Amino acid sequence: MLEAPALSLLTGGEAVAVAVRQIDPDVFPVYPITPQTPIIQSFAQMVADGQARTEIINVESEHSAMSAAAAAALAGARTLTATSSQGLALMVEVVYIAASLRAPVVMAVGNRALSGPINIHADHSDAMLARDTGWVQLFAENAQEAYDLMLLAPRLAEHPEVRLPVMVGLDGFTITHSAEPVALLGDAKVQAWVGEYRHPYPLLDTANPVTVGPFAMPDSYFELRYQLQEALERVPGVLEALCRGYARLSGREYAAFESYRLEDAERALVVMGSAAGTAKEAIDRLREQGEKVGLLKLRLFRPFPAQALREALAHVPHVAVLDRALSLGSFPPLYAEVCAALYGSPTRLQSYAGGLGGREIYTEDLMRLFGELAELPAGPTRYVGLRR
Amino acid sequence: MREIRWHGRGGQGAKSMSQVLAEAWLRQGRWVQAFPEYGPERSGAPVTAYTRADARPIRIHHAVRNPDAVVVLDPSLLGEVPVTAGLRPGGFVLVNSPESASSLAERLPGVRVLRVDGSALARTAGGNYANVVLLGAVAGVLGEPALEALQQAFAATFAKLSPEAVAVNFKALEAGYRAALEEAERPGPGAVQAAPTPREDLPGAVVLAQDAPHPRTGGWRTGLKPAVRLEACVNCLLCWVYCPDAAILTENQAFVGFDYQHCKGCELCVKACPTAAIEMVPEGLELVGQGQLTPRTQGGRHA
Numbered sequence: 274m275l276e277a278p279a280l281s282l283l284t285g286g287e288a289v290a291v292a293v294r295q296i297d298p299d300v301f302p303v304y305p306i307t308p309q310t311p312i313i314q315s316f317a318q319m320v321a322d323g324q325a326r327t328e329i330i331n332v333e334s335e336h337s338a339m340s341a342a343a344a345a346a347l348a349g350a351r352t353l354t355a356t357s358s359q360g361l362a363l364m365v366e367v368v369y370i371a372a373s374l375r376a377p378v379v380m381a382v383g384n385r386a387l388s389g390p391i392n393i394h395a396d397h398s399d400a401m402l403a404r405d406t407g408w409v410q411l412f413a414e415n416a417q418e419a420y421d422l423m424l425l426a427p428r429l430a431e432h433p434e435v436r437l438p439v440m441v442g443l444d445g446f447t448i449t450h451s452a453e454p455v456a457l458l459g460d461a462k463v464q465a466w467v468g469e470y471r472h473p474y475p476l477l478d479t480a481n482p483v484t485v486g487p488f489a490m491p492d493s494y495f496e497l498r499y500q501l502q503e504a505l506e507r508v509p510g511v512l513e514a515l516c517r518g519y520a521r522l523s524g525r526e527y528a529a530f531e532s533y534r535l536e537d538a539e540r541a542l543v544v545m546g547s548a549a550g551t552a553k554e555a556i557d558r559l560r561e562q563g564e565k566v567g568l569l570k571l572r573l574f575r576p577f578p579a580q581a582l583r584e585a586l587a588h589v590p591h592v593a594v595l596d597r598a599l600s601l602g603s604f605p606p607l608y609a610e611v612c613a614a615l616y617g618s619p620t621r622l623q624s625y626a627g628g629l630g631g632r633e634i635y636t637e638d639l640m641r642l643f644g645e646l647a648e649l650p651a652g653p654t655r656y657v658g659l660r661r
Numbered sequence: 662m663r664e665i666r667w668h669g670r671g672g673q674g675a676k677s678m679s680q681v682l683a684e685a686w687l688r689q690g691r692w693v694q695a696f697p698e699y700g701p702e703r704s705g706a707p708v709t710a711y712t713r714a715d716a717r718p719i720r721i722h723h724a725v726r727n728p729d730a731v732v733v734l735d736p737s738l739l740g741e742v743p744v745t746a747g748l749r750p751g752g753f754v755l756v757n758s759p760e761s762a763s764s765l766a767e768r769l770p771g772v773r774v775l776r777v778d779g780s781a782l783a784r785t786a787g788g789n790y791a792n793v794v795l796l797g798a799v800a801g802v803l804g805e806p807a808l809e810a811l812q813q814a815f816a817a818t819f820a821k822l823s824p825e826a827v828a829v830n831f832k833a834l835e836a837g838y839r840a841a842l843e844e845a846e847r848p849g850p851g852a853v854q855a856a857p858t859p860r861e862d863l864p865g866a867v868v869l870a871q872d873a874p875h876p877r878t879g880g881w882r883t884g885l886k887p888a889v890r891l892e893a894c895v896n897c898l899l900c901w902v903y904c905p906d907a908a909i910l911t912e913n914q915a916f917v918g919f920d921y922q923h924c925k926g927c928e929l930c931v932k933a934c935p936t937a938a939i940e941m942v943p944e945g946l947e948l949v950g951q952g953q954l955t956p957r958t959q960g961g962r963h964a
Binding site for chain 1: 700861863864868870
C-alpha cells in the first residue's frame with residue numbers, strides 16, 4: 274500500500290472524516306448538523322465508494338444517534354459519531370448515559386454556539402454543556418490536531434483502565450471548514466494502531482448474557498458514579514502513555530496541554546481551540562519586542578489536569594484565561610477550573626471571554642490583552658472584541 | 662425522639678399509616694415527620710416508611726437508622742427484607758401474621774418479637790386492611806399516641822371515606838390498640854445486611870447472570886398468579902418472549918411452567934397466549950380445566 278503524500282490540503286471536517294475512514298469503525302450512527310455536516314458528508318462518500326466497511330445508521334435525531342452509538346459500542350462494535358451545538362444539546366441526556374454505561378464511543382464535535390439567538394459559528398458553549406457527563410473532552414487547535422486526536426481517541430476510550438466515551442472538539446468553521454495542510458498516516462499504520470475492538474461483555478454474546486443499564490438504588494448509585502470519577506482520574510496517565518506511542522508512530526508530540534514559550538514567561542495566556550494558534554502569533558510578535566509572554570494551550574479539558582497545570586504555571590506571576598463560552602451569571606468555565614487549580618498560588622489570574630458565536634479573536638486583541646495584563650487591578654471578567 | 666420503621670408491600674398502606682401516626686402525634690402536641698423510601702414503585706414491591714415524633718422541632722432529613730419499633734405489615738417480607746436491621750436495644754418488631762410469635766422469633770433471632778393477626782382482626786371489624794390494626798397495635802405498645810388521637814388523625818387523613826368505612830376502621834384501630842399481643846424472643850444477633858458494593862471489574866453497572874442479586878419479585882404478586890392448561894398449550898413460546906422477568910420455564914425449548922419466585926403477576930403471558938391456555942388464578946389454587954380450579958396439591962414442581 275502506498276503511503277499518503279506528505280501533506281494533504283484538508284478542512285478540519287475532512288481530516289476527521291479521513292481519520293474515521295482509516296479507523297474503519299463498525300458503526301457510525303449520525304444526524305447531520307452544521308458545522309459537523311462535512312464530516313459525515315465526506316465519510317458517507319468514502320463508505321459509498323467502498324473505502325470503509327462501516328455501517329452508517331441514518332437516525333431521526335441526535336438523541337437517537339447517541340442511543341444507537343452507546344448500544345452499538347456495548348453490543349461489541351467500535352462506534353464513532355459526530356455532532357455539534359443543538360445536536361449535542363438534544364443528545365445530552367444519552368451523552369450522560371453513554372458515559373455511565375462505560376460505552377467507549379468516540380465523537381467529533383464541531384464546536385459551535387448554542388441558541389439563542391440561533392448562530393452556527395465557533396464557540397465552546399456546546400462542549401461546556403457536556404462537561405459533567407463523564408466523557409473525556411479533548412480540544413484541537415487545528416485540522417492536524419483534530420486528525421491526530423481522532424486517532425488517539427479510540428485507544429483512550431477503549432483502554433481497559435478507562436473505558437469511557439471521548440469527545441474531540443474542533444472549532445466550528447474556523448477549523449471544520451478551513452483547509453489546511455495535514456500530515457496523514459498510512460491506512461495500514463492506523464489500522465495497526467487502533468487494533469481490534471474488544472468489549473469484555475458484549476451484548477451480542479448470547480452465550481454469556483449480561484444485564485446492562487440496571488436501576489441503581491441509593492445503596493449503589495453513588496459507588497457507580499464514583500467508579501466514573503476514578504476512571505476519569507486514570508485518563509491523564511493513560512493518555513500520556515498513548516501519546517508516547519503515537520509520537521513513535523507519527524513523529525508528532527501530544528500531551529494534555531502544550532506549553533509555548535512559557536519557561537521564562539512573566540505573563541501567560543490559557544486558552545483552548547483555534548485561538549491558541551493566534552495566541553502563538555501574538556506571543557512571537559511580543560517576544561520580538563522583548564516581552565516575556567507565553568501560552569498554555571489546553572487540549573484535555575475533562576478530566577481537568579489541575580495539578581499538572583498548577584505546576585506548569587507556578588512560576589508565572591500573571592495569567593489570563595480566555596474562555597470561548599460563558600457560564601451565565603458566574604465566572605466563565607475554563608477560568609473557574611484554572612482558578613480552582615491555582616487556588617493558594619501567588620499567581621494573579623484574570624478572566625477574559627471572547628470569540629462567542631464566531632466573533633473573531635484577532636492577533637491584535639491578544640497582544641492588547643498581554644499588554645494590559647500586568648497593569649490591571651483585580652477585577653471581573655473582561656470581554657475581548659465586545660461592542661458596548 | 663421516637664422513631665418507627667414500617668415495612669409493607671406497595672398497596673398495603675405502610676406509607677399512609679406512617680403519616681396517620683405522625684398526624685396523631687401532631688394532634689397531641691408533638692413535632693413529627695413521616696416519609697417513605699421509594700424503591701420500585703409498584704404494587705406488591707417492598708416499601709419502607711418512617712415516622713418520627715419529638716418534643717422539639719425535627720430538623721434531620723435522613724432515614725431512621727435505629728428505630729424504637731418496626732412494624733411489618735406482611736409476613737412474607739421476613740425472608741426478603743432485613744426488618745430487624747439497626748433495631749435499638751429495648752426495641753421491638755411487631756409483625757402482622759397468623760403464625761405464632763415463637764415461630765416468628767426463630768426467624769428473627771435476637772430481638773423482641775410481638776405478633777398480632779391483624780388481617781383476622783381487620784376482617785372481624787368488617788374491613789380488609791391489616792395496616793390500621795397494626796397502627797393501633799404499635800400505639801398500644803408504645804402507650805402513645807392516644808386511641809382518640811389516632812382515630813381523629815385517621816378521619817382527617819381519609820376525609821373522603823364514607824362514615825360507614827370510617828366506623829369500620831375505627832373499630833379496627835381499637836381492636837389493634839387493645840389487642841393482647843403475643844410475644845417471644847430467641848437469642849441471636851439482630852440481622853444487619855450491608856449493601857452490596859458494585860463490582861470494580863465490571864464498569865458501567867454490568868450485571869453478570871451468575872451475579873444477579875435477583876430480588877424474589879414473586880412476592881410482588883397481589884393474590885393472583887398465572888396457571889396453565891398444558892393440553893391447550895401449542896408451545897409457541899410467546900409467553901417466554903413477552904415475560905419481562907424470565908419467569909417462563911422451558912426444557913428443550915418446550916414450555917414446562919412458571920418460576921413463581923420471580924413471576925410478578927403482570928399477566929403479559931395471559932395476554933400473549935393465543936390459545937388462552939394461561940389464566941390468572943388465586944394463589945394456592947391450581948387450574949384443572951378452563952376456568953376450573955382445585956386447591957394446590959403438595960410438591961408442585963415450580964411452586
